[in-house]
Amino acid sequence: MRTGSNADQDKIAAYIQANPVIVVGTVDADETPHGAAVYGCLMAPDTLYFLTKTETKKFQNILDNPTMSLTIVNPAENSTLQATGTATAETDPQTMETVMGKLRKIQTQGADWLPPIAKLRAGPYQLVRVHLNHVRLANYLRAPIGDTHIFTEE
Amino acid sequence: MAAAASPSRLAILVVFFTRVAYHKTMTVDITQSRERILDFLGTHKVGVLATADATGKPHAAAVYVVCDPQLVFYFITKKATRKSTNLSVNSQAALAVYDEQSQTTVQVDGQVEVVTDPAQIDRIFTEIQAIARLTSQSGTPPPAKLLADGYVVYRLSSPTARLASYSDTPATDQHDIFEIVT
Numbered sequence: 388m389r390t391g392s393n394a395d396q397d398k399i400a401a402y403i404q405a406n407p408v409i410v411v412g413t414v415d416a417d418e419t420p421h422g423a424a425v426y427g428c429l430m431a432p433d434t435l436y437f438l439t440k441t442e443t444k445k446f447q448n449i450l451d452n453p454t455m456s457l458t459i460v461n462p463a464e465n466s467t468l469q470a471t472g473t474a475t476a477e478t479d480p481q482t483m484e485t486v487m488g489k490l491r492k493i494q495t496q497g498a499d500w501l502p503p504i505a506k507l508r509a510g511p512y513q514l515v516r517v518h519l520n521h522v523r524l525a526n527y528l529r530a531p532i533g534d535t536h537i538f539t540e541e
Numbered sequence: 542m543a544a545a546a547s548p549s550r551l552a553i554l555v556v557f558f559t560r561v562a563y564h565k566t567m568t569v570d571i572t573q574s575r576e577r578i579l580d581f582l583g584t585h586k587v588g589v590l591a592t593a594d595a596t597g598k599p600h601a602a603a604v605y606v607v608c609d610p611q612l613v614f615y616f617i618t619k620k621a622t623r624k625s626t627n628l629s630v631n632s633q634a635a636l637a638v639y640d641e642q643s644q645t646t647v648q649v650d651g652q653v654e655v656v657t658d659p660a661q662i663d664r665i666f667t668e669i670q671a672i673a674r675l676t677s678q679s680g681t682p683p684p685a686k687l688l689a690d691g692y693v694v695y696r697l698s699s700p701t702a703r704l705a706s707y708s709d710t711p712a713t714d715q716h717d718i719f720e721i722v723t
Contacts, residue, residue, distance in 0.1 A: 412601030
């Protein structure tokens, strides 16, 4: 994975922990893009998980094309995180239990104790593992025009 | 004396009035949904735009969003950004605007085209600058800080807009989560 230095990796991990809502970009078989918000958690510098259901558009798209993009926005800080990766359905029970424990804590921080996906009738739950190929954090606040340090790495 | 309505005439009348009532209800609902979407977008002006490159690889990036009452969306970027180069080969895009606390999202997708009308470009830039001031106490939108060629203003026309409110809805009310405006 390309994320620059260890310090950059720490910054990226802290950013995802502080901003767990991620817009995942997928494309269908006709290459039409789709964007949807999910709760995500980072389990390793190159491994992120999110929970969905098998009949959601994003999961159907992943079955057609596992390449995806992930974006987090923090408007108040004028910062974003952009990542690309490859998605696979997680099937290992022990990993699922560990990840779900972490996701549960994140998801219950919202206004409602139930995560949004729990309210959708869209087939059974599916934990998705995203192997991150590239992650970059951008902070535009107070950055001068043309600043080469806006991004954690290029 | 007026002839009594036959059963078939009554059936036609019942169907007619039911359709009128249904149409009226749907019109009111769609109008209210449109207002709710516009209210949400009035206070949430940062979205994530998903595009695809020539090989079908997705890309998603944050944009400041201007929305008109007809639910036509506008955003600015620079010509050498990934989203712009993707749109030059595939004009389909999807936009998601979300609020983490209220677990609300607006999702739209459709065709994107370049805005060329100078008056409209001027209006969009003015509104984008206002968004930059509101969201980050800076009058400079993020693309202004990137060296990525000249500015370009895009318009996203979506056949439908979908508002999903998860926190207001019990888990049993599946169909109340989404409000779709066509």
